[in-house]
Amino acid sequence: MIRVEFLGPIGKGPVEVKANTLAELSERLKEDKALADWLPKCAVALNDAMVSDLQTHLKTGDRVTILPPVCGG
Amino acid sequence: MIRVEFLGPIGKGPVEVKANTLAELSERLKEDKALADWLPKCAVALNDAMVSDLQTHLKTGDRVTILPPVCGG
Amino acid sequence: MELYQGPLDAKEIFGRWLDEQSGSNYGAYIPFIGIIREEGSIEALSFDIYEPILQSWFDAWQERAAREGAIVKMAHAMGDVPIHTSSYVSAVFSPRRRVALELIDAFVEDFKANAPIWKYDVINGERIYAADRSTPMDGAGLLA
Amino acid sequence: MELYQGPLDAKEIFGRWLDEQSGSNYGAYIPFIGIIREEGSIEALSFDIYEPILQSWFDAWQERAAREGAIVKMAHAMGDVPIHTSSYVSAVFSPRRRVALELIDAFVEDFKANAPIWKYDVINGERIYAADRSTPMDGAGLLA
Numbered sequence: 151m152i153r154v155e156f157l158g159p160i161g162k163g164p165v166e167v168k169a170n171t172l173a174e175l176s177e178r179l180k181e182d183k184a185l186a187d188w189l190p191k192c193a194v195a196l197n198d199a200m201v202s203d204l205q206t207h208l209k210t211g212d213r214v215t216i217l218p219p220v221c222g223g
Numbered sequence: 224m225i226r227v228e229f230l231g232p233i234g235k236g237p238v239e240v241k242a243n244t245l246a247e248l249s250e251r252l253k254e255d256k257a258l259a260d261w262l263p264k265c266a267v268a269l270n271d272a273m274v275s276d277l278q279t280h281l282k283t284g285d286r287v288t289i290l291p292p293v294c295g296g
Numbered sequence: 297m298e299l300y301q302g303p304l305d306a307k308e309i310f311g312r313w314l315d316e317q318s319g320s321n322y323g324a325y326i327p328f329i330g331i332i333r334e335e336g337s338i339e340a341l342s343f344d345i346y347e348p349i350l351q352s353w354f355d356a357w358q359e360r361a362a363r364e365g366a367i368v369k370m371a372h373a374m375g376d377v378p379i380h381t382s383s384y385v386s387a388v389f390s391p392r393r394r395v396a397l398e399l400i401d402a403f404v405e406d407f408k409a410n411a412p413i414w415k416y417d418v419i420n421g422e423r424i425y426a427a428d429r430s431t432p433m434d435g436a437g438l439l440a
Numbered sequence: 441m442e443l444y445q446g447p448l449d450a451k452e453i454f455g456r457w458l459d460e461q462s463g464s465n466y467g468a469y470i471p472f473i474g475i476i477r478e479e480g481s482i483e484a485l486s487f488d489i490y491e492p493i494l495q496s497w498f499d500a501w502q503e504r505a506a507r508e509g510a511i512v513k514m515a516h517a518m519g520d521v522p523i524h525t526s527s528y529v530s531a532v533f534s535p536r537r538r539v540a541l542e543l544i545d546a547f548v549e550d551f552k553a554n555a556p557i558w559k560y561d562v563i564n565g566e567r568i569y570a571a572d573r574s575t576p577m578d579g580a581g582l583l584a
Contacts (some may be wrong), residue, residue: 155346158344160415168424176439191438193433198348216439217346219430220374222413223330223384223404223537231488231558232569241484249583263584266577275579289583292489292574295516295557296393296474296528296548314450314473318524323474326544329458333535335465380462391477397548398560401541406514408537 154179154214159187173198173204175214193217227252227287233261245269246277248287266290298371299345299355303381309371311392313387317367322389324396329367330384332377340376340418341383341426349412357403366390368403372411376418410434442515443489447525453515457531461511466533468540472548474528476521484520484562485527485570493556500545504573507529510534511548516555520562554578 152169156162156197162184169175172194179185194201195215196208226241229235235257242248245267252258266275268288269281281287298309314325332341332424354370361368369387377383386404390396410433416423442453450473456470476485498514513531516532521527530548534540554577559570 157346157412159416159427172439178440190437191432192439193436194438195349198352200349200433200435202438204438215346215349217349217412217433217436218414219427219432219436220413221408221415221426222343222345222411222412222429223408230490230556232560232571243469245583252583261558263581265583266580267582271496273493273577273579275582277582288490288493290493290556290577290580291558292571292576293555293557293578294552294559294570294574295487295489295555296562300565306458307451310471311451321479322523323475325475327471327473328540329469329471331467331469332536333465364545380465391493393472393474393548393552396472397545401545403539404541436499 151210151221152208152212152214156188156215156216158218158220160185160218169208171204171208172201172206172214175208176204188216188218191219224283225281225285225287227289229261229289231293232251233245233258233289233291242281244281245274245279245287248281249277261289261291264292297351298397299347300371300373301375302373303377304371304373304383304385306382306385308406309385313369313389317389320389322366322391324390324393325387326396326400327385327387328400329382331382332379334379336417337419338379338417339420340378342376342423343372343374343383343416345372345374346412353411357406361388361399361403364390364395364399366395366399368399370407372413375425381414441495443491445519445523446515446517448515448517448527448529450526450529453529457513457584461533464533466510466535468534468537469531470540471529471531472544473526475526476523478523480561481563482523482561484522486520486560486562486567487516487518487527488558488560489518490556491517497555501550505532505543505547508534508539508543509536510539510543512543514551516557536567
C-alpha cells in the first residue's frame with residue numbers, strides 16, 4: 151500500500167492506496183470527485199523528492215505527497 | 224572670472240579662469256600639462272549641475288567642478 | 297533555514313546573519329524582507345509549510361550559491377502573521393555586488409514559485425486560502 | 441541621504457529605516473550592505489564625497505522611485521573605513537516584490553557608475569587612489 155498525503159488547503163486526510171506506478175495512482179485518485187479540481191494544479195513528491203515521470207514505480211511503504219499551488223513570502 | 228574646482232584624487236587647488244564658454248575653459252585648462260591625463264576621464268558640473276554641452280555659456284561668479292572617475296560603495 | 301511560529305524579528309535576524317558572516321570577507325549582503333500589507337479587510341496572513349521539501353529546495357539553492365562563491369539565508373513564519381509585521385526574510389552574501397544582485401532576484405522569484413508554503417487570508421479570525429495569489433509548482437498536473 | 445564619518449552602523453540603519461516605514465504598508469524592503477573586503481595588504485578603504493552633486497543624484501532617484509510607488513534610502517561613509525566594516529547601505533521599499541528587486545539593482549548599479557564618490561586604498565597609513573576600480577561618470581571627457 152502507498153500512503154498519499156494532501157498538503158495545505160486541500161483539507162483531506164492521508165489515504166492508503168494500492169498502485170504500482172504513479173499512473174495507476176492517478177487513476178485511483180481521480181475516482182475521488184473532491185480531488186478533480188486540485189489534481190491539475192498539484193505537484194507531486196515521492197518520499198519527499200519532487201517527481202515528474204508518471205511511469206515512476208511505487209513500492210509498499212512509499213509516501214506520495216500532493217502539493218497544491220503555493221504562495222510563500 | 225570662473226572658479227574651477229578639482230575634486231577627489233586630482234589633488235589640485237581651485238583656480239580662477241577667464242572663459243565665456245566651456246569650450247574656452249577647456250582650452251585654458253589644457254594649458255596645464257598636469258591635467259592632460261585627467262580631463263579625458265573627467266565629468267563636469269556647472270554650479271553643481273552636471274553639464275554635457277561645450278557651448279554652455281559661463282558668467283562671472285560661475286563655479287565649474289571637475290569630477291574624476293568614481294567608485295562609491 | 298529558520299522557521300518561526302508567528303511573525304519574524306527582522307532586526308534580530310538581519311543583525312545575527314551580519315555578525316555570523318563578519319569574518320567571511322563577503323563584500324555584499326542583500327537581505328529581502330517581506331512585510332504583510334494591509335489589503336481589503338485582512339487582519340493577518342497565515343502560512344502552512346511543508347518542511348522536508350522546503351529544506352531540499354533550500355539545500356539546492358545553497359549549492360547553487362556556493363558555485364558562485366556566495367551563500368543564501370532564509371527565515372519564514374508559520375501560522376498567523378499580523379499586518380505590518382514580517383513573514384519572510386531571505387538574504388545573499390557574496391564577495392561581489394553583481395553576483396549578489398542577480399542571486400537575490402533569482403532566489404526570491406524561485407521561492408515564490410516553488411517553495412512549499414501555502415498562504416491564507418485571516419478575516420474575522422477565519423483562514424481563507426489565497427487561491428488567486430497562489431501558483432502551481434513546477435511540474436504541476438502530473439496526476440491529472 | 442545620510443553621510444557618516446567612518447564606518448556605518450548597519451544594524452542601526454537597517455532597524456531605523458524599517459521602523460520609519462513600519463506604517464507605510466510597503467510589502468518589500470531590500471537593503472544592500474556594502475562591506476570592505478580584505479584584499480592585498482589594505483587595512484582600510486577611504487572615501488571622498490562631493491555632497492551637493494550626490495544629493496542631486498539621490499533626489500533624482502527618489503523621484504524615479506516615487507513614480508513606481510517606491511522609495512529609496514542611502515547611507516555612505518566618508519574618510520577611512522576598516523576592512524570587514526560597512527561603507528555603504530542603500531535600500532528600496534516598495535509595495536511589490538518585482539518593483540523592489542528591479543529598483544535595488546538599477547539603483548546600486550547607477551550609484552557605482554555616477555555617485556560622486558572617490559575611493560582610496562589605505563596601505564601603511566597611506567591613501568592611494570583606486571584608479572583601476574574607478575569609472576568615468578556619464579559624460580566624462582567633455583573638456584578634453
